[in-house]
Amino acid sequence: xxxxxxxxxxxxxxxxxxxxxxxxxxxxxxxxxxxxxxxxxxxxxxxxxxxxxxxxxxxxxxxxxxxxxxxxxxxxxxxxxxxxxxxxxxxxxxxxxxxxxxxxxxxxxxxxxxxxxxxxxxxxxxxxxxxxxxxxxxxxxxxxxxxxxxxxxxxxxxxxxxxxxxxxxxxxxxxxxxxxxxxxxxxxxxxxxxxxxxxxxxxxxxxxxxxxxxxxxxxxxxxxxxxxxxxxxxxxxxxxxxxxxxxxxxxxxxxxxxxxxxxxxxxxxxxxxxxxxxxxxxxxxxxxxxxxxxxxxxxxxxxxxxxxxxxxxxxxxxxxxxxxxxxxxxxxxxxxxxxxxxxxxxxxxxxxxxxxxxxxxxxxxxxxxxxx
Amino acid sequence: xxxxxxxxxxxxxxxxxxxxxxxxxxxxxxxxxxxxxxxxxxxxxxxxxxxxxxxxxxxxxxxxxxxxxxxxxxxxxxxxxxxxxxxxxxxxxxxxxxxxxxxxxxxxxxxxxxxxxxxxxxxxxxxxxxxxxxxxxxxxxxxxxxxxxxxxxxxxxxxxxxxxxxxxxxxxxxxxxxxxxxxxxxxxxxxxxxxxxxxxxxxxxxxxxxxxxxxxx
Numbered sequence: 001x002x003x004x005x006x007x008x009x010x011x012x013x014x015x016x017x018x019x020x021x022x023x024x025x026x027x028x029x030x031x032x033x034x035x036x037x038x039x040x041x042x043x044x045x046x047x048x049x050x051x052x053x054x055x056x057x058x059x060x061x062x063x064x065x066x067x068x069x070x071x072x073x074x075x076x077x078x079x080x081x082x083x084x085x086x087x088x089x090x091x092x093x094x095x096x097x098x099x100x101x102x103x104x105x106x107x108x109x110x111x112x113x114x115x116x117x118x119x120x121x122x123x124x125x126x127x128x129x130x131x132x133x134x135x136x137x138x139x140x141x142x143x144x145x146x147x148x149x150x151x152x153x154x155x156x157x158x159x160x161x162x163x164x165x166x167x168x169x170x171x172x173x174x175x176x177x178x179x180x181x182x183x184x185x186x187x188x189x190x191x192x193x194x195x196x197x198x199x200x201x202x203x204x205x206x207x208x209x210x211x212x213x214x215x216x217x218x219x220x221x222x223x224x225x226x227x228x229x230x231x232x233x234x235x236x237x238x239x240x241x242x243x244x245x246x247x248x249x250x251x252x253x254x255x256x257x258x259x260x261x262x263x264x265x266x267x268x269x270x271x272x273x274x275x276x277x278x279x280x281x282x283x284x285x286x287x288x289x290x291x292x293x294x295x296x297x298x299x300x301x302x303x304x305x306x307x308x309x310x311x312x313x314x315x316x317x318x319x320x321x322x323x324x325x326x327x328x329x330x331x332x333x334x335x336x337x338x339x340x341x342x343x344x345x346x347x348x349x350x351x352x353x354x355x356x357x358x359x360x361x362x363x364x365x366x367x368x369x370x371x372x
Numbered sequence: 373x374x375x376x377x378x379x380x381x382x383x384x385x386x387x388x389x390x391x392x393x394x395x396x397x398x399x400x401x402x403x404x405x406x407x408x409x410x411x412x413x414x415x416x417x418x419x420x421x422x423x424x425x426x427x428x429x430x431x432x433x434x435x436x437x438x439x440x441x442x443x444x445x446x447x448x449x450x451x452x453x454x455x456x457x458x459x460x461x462x463x464x465x466x467x468x469x470x471x472x473x474x475x476x477x478x479x480x481x482x483x484x485x486x487x488x489x490x491x492x493x494x495x496x497x498x499x500x501x502x503x504x505x506x507x508x509x510x511x512x513x514x515x516x517x518x519x520x521x522x523x524x525x526x527x528x529x530x531x532x533x534x535x536x537x538x539x540x541x542x543x544x545x546x547x548x549x550x551x552x553x554x555x556x557x558x559x560x561x562x563x564x565x566x567x568x569x570x571x572x573x574x575x576x577x578x579x580x581x582x583x584x585x586x587x588x589x
Contacts, residue, residue: 033495075495093446097472101501131473355448 005035005107008061008071021055022171023178029054030078035102036061039068043109046150048139049098050116051076051090056143063143067150070107074098085122086326088356092127095119099132114139117160120300120328124354138300155299162302169211177207202233282325282340282348286317290337297329297338305329327353400575401429404519408488409433411517411570411583418483421509423471423502424490428454434486435462442477446470471502480511487518492554499554503564507586515585516566522573522580523553532578558582 009031021029031054038048038061048064049072050056057073064071074094076084084090099105099113115123117138125136140149140159149155185200206229214225284305293313298306306329307318330338330353340348408430412420416438425431425443427450434441435458444467445451451466458464471490485506491499506516524532532553554560557580558571566584573580 034497075498093470097470097498100472100475101495101498103497131469131476 005037005070005103007037008057012058012062012065014058017054017058022174025055025080025171025175026179028078031057031073033073033075033098033102035104035107036071036073038064038071039066041068041070041107043107045069045108047072047104047108047110047113048146049074049095049113049119049136051079051081051084051094051119053078053080053084056080060143060146063146067147069150070104072098072102072104072113081116082118082121085119088122090119091122092124092131095123095128095136096131099128099134111135112137116143117141117300118162118302118328120332121326122331124331125296126334141302157304160299160302161304166212170208173204173207173211176211177204180207282342284317284320284323284325284329285339285341285347286315287337287339288314290335291315292335292337294334296332296334300328300332302326302328330354400579404574404579404581405430405433405488407581408486408517408519409437411581412484412486412515413437413439414483414515419481419511420484420486421474421477421482421506422486422488423474423506424487425454425466426450426489428457430486430488431464432457435464439463439484441465442467442482444469444471444474472498472505474502474509475505477509479508480514482509483511483514485509485514485516487516487520489520491518491557492521492552499560500563503560503566507564507566507584510566510586512586515569515583516561516564517581517583518557518561519579519581520557521553521578522557523555524573524577526577528577531576553578554580558584 031052033052036057045068047070048060050060052073052075057071060071074090075097076090076094079087079089081090095113095115105111111134113128113134113136115125115136115138118141120138123136125138128134128136138155140146140155141162142159145156145159149159181200181203184203185196188196188199209225209229214222217225291314293308293310293315295306295308295315298308298315303319303322303324305317305319305323306315309316325340327340330340330350333350336350339350340353412418413434418437418439420434420439420441422431422434422441422443425445428443431441431443431454441464443451443454443464445454446469448468451468455466471487471494487502487506491502494502503516510516523529558568561582561584562568564584565587567587568582568584570583571580
């Protein structure tokens with residue numbers, strides 16, 4: 001018998017790490033890959049897999065406090081599950097590697113592994129089985145739903161959906177606001193120390209406003225919001241100083257604010273992909289003749305675009321207006337019944353979506369014919 | 373020696389990989405490739421399993437030595453670069469798979485197994501698994517040739533640590549993956565059941581080349 005795996009590193013709540021990793025979520029935060037214990041798992045306990053993003057591993061362990069399970073941390077380059085899966089860093093390869101080399105098979109008497117649903121853009125369950133003989137299934141989107149899911153074995157509709165609640169919005173605000181405030185505040189500290197704090201506070205306030213209010217506004221309200229922001233920036237400038245530098249700042253502030261408001265947050269929210277994302281204009285298309293009613297698309301779609309048609313053993317693409325083109329349904333469909341299609345009818349075939357992932361600019365670098 | 377973090381970033385752009393590796397290794401990478409290939413191919417017609425073939429720089433040398441090669445890499449873009457490098461009728465089989473899947477290849481099916489600059493990117497448990505499985509793929513008298521970033525010893529360790537600070541910072545910011553030099557490559561190869569017959573270091577002790585052979589051969 002191999003050495004018993006360690007528990008997830010304590011403390012599970014580490015305020016310093018929490019603040020640092022939330023403010024700099026844009027950076028990868030790798031933790032060691034491998035098998036961990038949650039509680040006192042035995043050979044019948046479930047095996048849960050995630051990527052080696054430190055923040056996720058700690059939050060997952062917190063959410064699972066009181067459960068007994070095996071946590072398999074796969075090497076995803078310290079990137080969170082959804083981004084790593086879309087970018088090819090949490091793919092079938094990494095899952096197979098974790099299952100085969102971590103020794104998990106020696107600790108359980110089953111071969112079932114629960115993957116995070118958002119890994120569905122990168123990990124093909126059929127391929128995992130073919131390469132490792134482990135049966136993978138997709139659990140809930142959110143770690144908070146895991147205890148209920150493990151308890152009942154049932155994934156409710158709500159567990160399938162990606163939400164963007166206030167807590168997530170504030171984290172996004174921190175992720176973009178903190179580094180920007182630091183850079184701009186730092187620059188001001190060097191050039192004009194009096195501006196540093198007001199500028200940093202302005203950036204922080206605007207980040208919060210952008211992620212909590214702005215995307216939910218209509219165009220008219222966005223205009224008012226923009227004008228109010230410029231007025232606020234100008235007032236701060238006028239109150240802080242009244243010389244030439246202040247005038248210059250007042251002139252630059254609107255430009256800066258416009259940049260913030262129109263900045264491409266490139267896929268960092270679950271609402272839409274960035275404008276660089278080549279496939280944003282493509283539409284998900286269903287070939288009903290190929291569909292055999294396996295419902296895997298329905299199971300993995302984070303926006304619940306599909307409806308089951310049980311009498312016909314088919315699905316219907318009932319809400320494609322909600323589609324964010326994550327490609328999870330295309331990757332998982334065992335019948336290849338789903339694909340992306342351009343307005344002129346050009347297709348991106350499922351195998352291309354499975355094999356070639358998005359780079360940081362949202363491009364899919366297709367350079368090779370698929371290998372067998 | 374290059375940090376694997378930077379190599380991984382380079383992997384994102386396979387067309388830049390070879391040039392990048394030359395820069396990162398201060399021009400030594402070609403010599404290392406040659407040494408690996410020379411150690412791996414003893415007789416013309418040797419069957420060589422190359423794990424993590426990348427853009428095929430070592431593959432090319434193995435073929436030039438007269439070997440028949442089974443080359444695997446998990447990145448399809450890298451395999452495409454490797455295929456472009458070599459003649460279409462070269463005796464090489466390309467496999468898009470991870471190192472952990474070599475257990476599906478025939479046991480005792482190869483005279484040599486080559487692992488060039490790929491082990492340091494793996495976790496310790498993955499390395500142990502891959503080396504154990506690689507040893508099982510060797511035929512009687514076969515040899516395993518591994519070259520990778522290793523932990524330097526003595527005063528050179530200090531140099532390595534100093535150099536690693538800026539290197540790790542850049543790598544971490546770019547790809548979030550900071551490679552860990554392998555503490556004792558020869559030791560890990562012996563743990564896989566092989567007898568180490570050659571062990572040398574390059575680039576101020578930061579790059580190791582180790583050859584192991586089947587202990588009962």
